[in-house]
Amino acid sequence: MKLVIAIVHDEDAMELIDNLTEGGFKVTKLATTGGFLKAGNTTLLIGVEKESVDSVLSIIQDVCKTRKGVVSMPSPMVGATGVFVPTPVEVTIGGATVFVLDVERFERI
Amino acid sequence: MKLVIAIVHDEDAMELIDNLTEGGFKVTKLATTGGFLKAGNTTLLIGVEKESVDSVLSIIQDVCKTRKGVVSMPSPMVGATGVFVPTPVEVTIGGATVFVLDVERFERI
Amino acid sequence: MKLVIAIVHDEDAMELIDNLTEGGFKVTKLATTGGFLKAGNTTLLIGVEKESVDSVLSIIQDVCKTRKGVVSMPSPMVGATGVFVPTPVEVTIGGATVFVLDVERFERI
Ligand code: NI
Ligand code: NI
Ligand code: NI
Numbered sequence: 001m002k003l004v005i006a007i008v009h010d011e012d013a014m015e016l017i018d019n020l021t022e023g024g025f026k027v028t029k030l031a032t033t034g035g036f037l038k039a040g041n042t043t044l045l046i047g048v049e050k051e052s053v054d055s056v057l058s059i060i061q062d063v064c065k066t067r068k069g070v071v072s073m074p075s076p077m078v079g080a081t082g083v084f085v086p087t088p089v090e091v092t093i094g095g096a097t098v099f100v101l102d103v104e105r106f107e108r109i
Numbered sequence: 110m111k112l113v114i115a116i117v118h119d120e121d122a123m124e125l126i127d128n129l130t131e132g133g134f135k136v137t138k139l140a141t142t143g144g145f146l147k148a149g150n151t152t153l154l155i156g157v158e159k160e161s162v163d164s165v166l167s168i169i170q171d172v173c174k175t176r177k178g179v180v181s182m183p184s185p186m187v188g189a190t191g192v193f194v195p196t197p198v199e200v201t202i203g204g205a206t207v208f209v210l211d212v213e214r215f216e217r218i
Numbered sequence: 219m220k221l222v223i224a225i226v227h228d229e230d231a232m233e234l235i236d237n238l239t240e241g242g243f244k245v246t247k248l249a250t251t252g253g254f255l256k257a258g259n260t261t262l263l264i265g266v267e268k269e270s271v272d273s274v275l276s277i278i279q280d281v282c283k284t285r286k287g288v289v290s291m292p293s294p295m296v297g298a299t300g301v302f303v304p305t306p307v308e309v310t311i312g313g314a315t316v317f318v319l320d321v322e323r324f325e326r327i
Contacts, residue, residue, distance in 0.1 A: 002322070003114070003208050005221070007246050007263070026206070028116050028150060030139055030248055041246060043263070045116070045152070047208060053323070061327050097244070099221050099265060100323035104111070105162070105209035109170050112223070112317050135315070137225050137259060139248055154225070154261070156317060213220070214271070214318035218279050 001103040002053050004046040008064050008096040013042040016063040020046060023059055053100055064096035110212040111162050113155040117173050117205045122151040125172040129155060132168055162209055173205035219321040222264040222274050226282050226314040231260040234281040238264060241277055271318055282314035 008016055013029065020027050028045040048056050072086035117125055122138065129136050137154040157165050181195035226234055231247065238245050246263040266274050290304035 001208075003210065005263070028152060028206075030152060043246060043248060045114070047206065057325060064327050066327070094327075096325075096327040097246075097265065098323075098325040098327065099219075099321050100325075101210055101221065101319055102322050103208050104211050105207075107166060107205075107207040107209075109173050109175070109203075109205040109207065110317075112319065137261060137315075139261060154223070156315065210319055212317050213320050214316075216275060216278075216314075216316040216318075218282050218284070218312075218314040218316065 001106040002048055002050055003101045003103050004044075004048060004053065004056050005099040005101065006044045006046065006060055006096055007041050007098075008044065008060070009094060010040040010042050012064045012094060012096070013044070016060060017044070019059050019063055020044075020056065023055065025052070025056060025059075047103065047106065057098065060096055060098060064094050066092055066094045069093040110215040111157055111159055112210045112212050113153075113157060113162065113165050114208040114210065115153045115155065115169055115205055116150050116207075117153065117169070118203060119149040119151050121173045121203060121205070122153070125169060126153065128168050128172055129153075129165065132164065134161070134165060134168075156212065156215065166207065166209075169205055169207060173203050175201055175203045178202040219324040220266055220268055220271050221319045221321050222262075222266060222271065223317040223319065224262045224264065224278055224314055225259050225316075226262065226278070227312060228258040228260050230282045230312060230314070231262070234278060235262065237277050237281055238262075238274065241273065243270070243274060243277075265321065265324065275316065275318075278314055278316060282312050284310055284312045287311040 006016075017027050017029060025046055025048060030043040030045065046056055069091055070088045071091055072088055115125075126136050126138060134155055134157060139152040139154065155165055178200055179197045180200055181197055224234075235245050235247060243264055243266060248261040248263065264274055286308055287310070288306045289309055290306055
């Protein structure tokens with residue numbers, strides 16, 4: 001038995017929990033906040049058989065992979081005062097940090 | 110030294126923390142929410158000497174064991190329209206998931 | 219790779235996260251509440267290379283070490299009824315509980 005601790009971005013958490021649950025994995029969601037530059041992280045605990053660690057990692061990879069996204073940033077209109085128009089800006093989103101720990105003993109009570 | 114991670118139902122958490130504390134164990138309660146079907150879980154961290162793991166598991170078993178409970182569900186009265194009477198329904202409550210991990214190093218500062 | 223789980227007092231958490239981040243360590247903060255006598259704890263997860271465990275412990279020791287502090291406790295004025303004056307009282311503050319776990323597999327996605 002292994003314990004997978006996955007720290008993911010909040011915006012990926014719902015879909016990840018959904019996909020893991022559909023895959024037959026039990027997920028516990030811990031309320032999380034990151035450090036100063038990491039607000040908006042969610043930590044998940046997933047207990048899995050050794051043989052299923054790769055499946056879990058593959059689901060996490062699939063949902064949380066680093067990708068390019070576009071957000072609208074307000075930027076000042078040229079020549080105007082106090083007028084901002086939304087400008088699409090490319091950002092990197094996603095990413096996850098995953099620890100796999102060995103479980104000495106596992107009990108479901 | 111071992112680290113016991115216990116995921117229990119919210120309604121059992123208070124009594125469990127109480128009993129573990131009375132047993133001389135130090136408990137840290139993490140705010141938790143489960144997956145879609147698991148809302149209402151609490152995760153506890155308990156650091157214990159190897160010899161005490163069985164005692165901790167026995168306290169968890171005692172408090173959190175799966176048991177039958179009765180809840181009142183509203184059910185429609187026969188022949189009536191729009192009238193619901195509370196009907197006792199037997200449900201399974203309790204249960205816990207427990208991981209025991211080896212601790213390589215333990216420091217109390 | 220090791221996973222450091224540090225349970226610290228809330229009042230030390232900000233400075234600790236700050237110092238660890240400045241030291242180049244990635245910290246995940248879990249929302250925490252202690253047991254009955256332990257309200258006000260914060261749990262941090264820090265993934266580190268084996269060689270850096272001592273550095274992390276040293277930063278935790280530095281910020282969270284047990285120390286004497288003074289708090290103002292209201293105490294009744296002699297001879298007066300219903301009048302309380304703040305009296306400085308020496309208390310022990312700080313302290314931390316740290317678990318170091320081995321990480322079998324670590325992935326940054
Ligand atoms: Ni990220
Ligand atoms: Ni349950
Ligand atoms: Ni303390």
